[in-house]
Amino acid sequence: MNKITVLGAGAWGTAVAIAVAGRNDVLLWGRNPGQMAATEAARENTTYLPGQPLPDSLRVTADLDAALAHVEGEEAGSLLIAACPVAGLRPLLEQLKGRAIPNVVWLCKGFEYGSGLLPHQVVREVLGDGVPGAALSGPSFAQEVARGLPCALTVASDSAELRDLVVAAVHGGSLRVYACDDLVGVEVGGAVKNVLAIATGTADGLGLGLNARAALITRGLAEITRLGTALGGRAGTFMGLTGMGDLILTCTGDLSRNRRVGLALAQGKPLDTIVAELGHVAEGVPCSKAVRDLAARLGVEMPITDAVAAVLFDGYDAAEMAKQLLARDPRNELA
Secondary structure: OEEEEEEOOOHHHHHHHHHHOOOEEEEEEOOOHHHHHHHHHHOEEOOOEEEEEOOOOOEEEOOHHHHHHOOOOOOOOEEEEEOOOHHHHHHHHHOOOOOOOOOEEEOOOOOOOOOOOOHHHHHHHHHOOOOOEEEEEOOOOHHHHHOOOOEEEEEEOOOHHHHHHHHHHHOEOOEEEEEEOOHHHHHHHHHHHHHHHHHHHHHHHOOOOHHHHHHHHHHHHHHHHHHHHHOOOOHHHHHOHHHHHHHHHHHHOOOOHHHHHHHHHHOOOOHHHHHHHHOOOOOHHHHHHHHHHHHHHHOOOOHHHHHHHHHHHOOOOHHHHHHHHHOOOOOOOOO
């Protein structure tokens, strides 16, 4: 039986812990002692994933030392899963330095704002090359995974051994896990799709129709592919689960936080109000600014992303930005 510690008791971290607890020895850590005590008492995460009971075998703790000790030194068959937002990844990893952590898997999707680094680059910068790492990504809503509904994910890593370990630990039941060695492609797809979900939510909220939604998703995939290949990802990756699959889900699914941000923008709500009402992190918000800055440095054209960032951070009107996108000069679709 594999030993797994999940660091981060938000909705997605809790859902993953629930999904893999039946086949593994799983410990879920959260930094808030009060929340974790309430979670243990109710045997459900009433704050971030209410209504989804924890399996009897899933243990919870707010003690980081105990959470790390659960997998420390277990070189074979143990996984440390970081289930935090991108902004929290570096601070979390800093707490792992000097510990005997055999493997690290991260669930976050986005670019680190300020540095423009992808999660795997943050991991290597903090922990070095000695700790094998992997991204677990794909089209997945926490509520559905926790309920045991079917879901397909991709694990990406430079280490074939770690890919095999993640597949062995996570694949099973209603979860399918595919393996890939294109870390850059998988992470770029997972990051930028959140920005495009804000765009499609805004278009839907403005009543622009299903044709507009399809156009935004398709042209959004082109933006993801342009940026991803410029960073070294493979074009084929963006046609898979972590590219097209995650993009479709996040842009059309009503459980998408980023889509809900777009719907609220179309109503004219200020960003601070939208984020407060969500009660959860919407990664597409900070990611839009990080991606816009990175694309500008690389000379990659990303007009939809630019429009989202302009509405979120530069005070532009959503309806006016939609008009500007439509007014762009015609061009070759595949250029």
